[in-house]
Amino acid sequence: MKYWLKVCLVVASISCGADNDFDFSGFGSLGYISSDSDVYGYRNDLSQPNGIFENDFDFKNTTVLGVQMGYVASNQFDVVIQGVYRGQDDFDLDKAIAQAFLRYDPSVNWTARFGRVPISLFHYTEYRDIGFALTWAKVPNEVYGLVPYRFLDGADLTFQRQFGSSTFRSKIFYGTSKTDIGANGDVEEVGVEQAYGLTLELEHANWLIETSHSLITLENNIPSIEQLLQGIAFIGATAPAAWPDSAAFASDLSLASKQGRYSSISASYNLNNWKFETEFARVRGDGILIRPLDSAFASLTYKFDDWSLYTIVADTDTEHYRFIRPFTPSDVYSDPQTIAIVEQIFAGIDITSNFFSSNQQTWSLGARWNIGENVALKLQYDRTHIDEDGGTLWVSEPINFSAEDKVNTLHANVSFIF
């Protein structure tokens, strides 16, 4: 476990004896999802290895429990530790800790946080798991499904200032991170060597406008890609003339040290009982796997009494990679077993090179009912049109299933804070 995490835990445990300076609170969601597809299984994002298919009865995919401890050491320093269970695979303390930071708050204009802090890739990235804070049953998968990162081990610095009735905020952040990626029923961990970025936010009257730009350098390959790279190296060694640029291709396919650039611009506008929100996100990257991706959503909410009725339209569009086989295995190899292995390697490249390719559109209709000050009930219907080869956000059965399809999902959950 990282040294700073131990320090924060020790500080928090010592602080448990304090009175007003110590705060214990939490949040959670308990939900049920129903789907009508037997080939595309629903999941919230790429970190979840299992999908929900037709007739499945599953609470794990939407169940979240978070607890937060805060200790105010002085007017300028405080410590926050937050643990979140959201169905992580191999759940341990390191995976449970969503936040553990020391905050230095020297003036109203400047705030610095050191430790494990939420990562601000897109507008909702920081609080996607806090169901009670969301009007919707979940954040739109089209924008957030391919971004499973939750935290940053490092630091961020926020500057804010008021200009008349407008509040301007900017934040820079730097650190490392990691996330689970669910692939083929397994969970594999991807490390982030370094991530840094900037967010700018302007709040004026009923408007909130935010833009964020981040650069992420990936640390390692997941094991399944590593196997493919070994296979390509085998071809390069046994048939160098048939695929002379195999080494360059392998380098392009590798995730290690590849950079992804994440940008988004979002806006929300409140007018009496109505709220309009929209966000456009863009991902660009080096190599084959981080495909050029554009995604967006728009949401309209009508609020009255304890109710919110909303509709969302969301779209994600990724440039598909077409792998052109450099040769026909039977033309180069004579051993049937080797031919079969090379065919498998080519098939693996076909599938893996589009692992992050998502092409789909969802229309949602939902309602939130605040049944108490701290409890909300939500119901959301989604109709998703998955384009051919665009179902990355789903768990498919069979694994390589890639046909166009339409899926209806129903989300019902209770979210709460305490």
Place this chain on the structure above:
Amino acid sequence: MKTVAAKFLLTIVVWLSPAKILADDLVVVVNEANTTIAMSKAQVIDLFMGRYVAFPNGDKAAPVDSNDEFRALFYQQLIGMSLARVNAYWSRIKFTGRVRPPLMKSTTEDVVDFIEATSNSIGYLPASEVTDGMRVIYRLQNDN
């Protein structure tokens, strides 16, 4: 019987009198040592909603909330939001570690003690609970 009825009527009249209603208005108060004379509604909203937790002169503020019957009334009058919506809003800010939420006190008496003891504090309470150790800088009834 007439005397009882007259007393009852008098009680109702006194209870409904403008003076009584004024006395029970919610007011926003600061410690008497604070140099802030008055704040606009927008400034009070920014401060209690975690947007800009400072006084007009730029000094950091320590807002205090009261977990009693006045809390719902305060936020309804200030920003027109129910407590469920206020809590949803604050859950986003609090659980992302963005801003420290207002200190929560159980009773109005606790709020009074905190305001009197803390130089950069700001809180709300019924006008009838204002003491010599604090100053009224905003009256909610003015805008409603």
